[in-house]
Amino acid sequence: MNAATQYRVSYDLGCLRSLKKLPDRISAKFLDMMTRFMSDPSAHGLNFESVRGTGDRGVKSVRIDQGYRAIAFITGHDVMFLHVNNHDDAYRWAERREVRIDAATNGIRVVEAVEVEKEVGTAKTTAADAPALLAAIPDERLLALGILTEELPKVRQLRDQEDLDRSQDAFDATSYNILFxxxxxxxxxxxxxxxGIKSADEDTEEKAAPTFADIIASDESRQHIFIPETEDELRRVFEGDLAGC
Structure with missing residues (x-):
């Protein structure tokens, strides 16, 4: 990573939720690292490393200390932090994730990759055979509303509302909102x-494909991605507002 380049740093809410589950000392180290990087990226460049096994070359890891790693997605002049955990769990999480631009929702999707052909076969049962929570909703309707194909097996495993609540971190943020x-x-x-999904009868005028930089600044993305403008704003969220994540 070129330390002389100015990067826009953002945080998926899933990253903030993962921090809540870790010891306070790790959250403090991560905040200190992010504050120093935000104040002067040229002096405090982060050493991002590739994650072996992931299918998304933009997914990287960065060392917090000997035992903990942060997972981020890097493209162009943007760095979006996705997850923080102990070394082994962070890498296992990263190996299964990829980041997509979703023009349909004008948002960023953080997807857990699965073996679609193998697992979706189970998901494509009749709605009546599925567990109770969304048994009456067929796959076609879920997909039309924005649920990702890779997520169908997990959707069909949901039994009740409590099960959905516990599974929040297993779904992309937009998908979770749809399911809720x-x-x-x-x-x-x-x-x-x-x-923010357009219906089929809305304007379908062909437009240039949006970039990550375009999408991350959209109102839709701001629902689940935090882009601090100042160090004070960053500290306020990390030190006081994590309870709301």
Missing amino acids: ALAAGYSDAEIRTLV
Whole structure:
């Protein structure tokens, strides 16, 4: 990573949730590292390393201390932190993740990759055979609303609302919002408005493919991605507002 380059640093809310589960000393070390990097990237360049086994070359790791690693996604002049955990668990998490630009939702999707052909075969059962929570909703409707194909097996394993609540970190943030809304009885139109998906009869004028830099600054992405403007804002979120993640 070129230390002379100015990078825009952002944090997926999943990263902030992962920090809440770790010892306070690790959160403090991570905050100190991020504050120094934000104040002067040219003097405090981070040593990002490739993650062996991941299919996404933008997914990198960075050392917090001997036992803990942060996982980030790097593209262009953007660095988005995704997860923090102990060394082995952080790498296991990273090996299964990839980051996508989703033009349909105008957002960034952090996806847990699965062997689709092998596992989705189980997901493509009839809705009546599925566990109770979303048994009445067929795969086609889930996909049309924005659930990712790779996530269908996990959706079909949900038994009740508590199961969904416990599974928040297993789903992309947009997908979790869709599932939560479905479980709460929202209509498809209400869900599309919630996550910013255009319906089929809306303007379909062909446009240039959006870039990561374009999408991450969108209102839709800001629902689950935090981009601090100042060190004070960064510290306020890390030291006081993590409880709201």
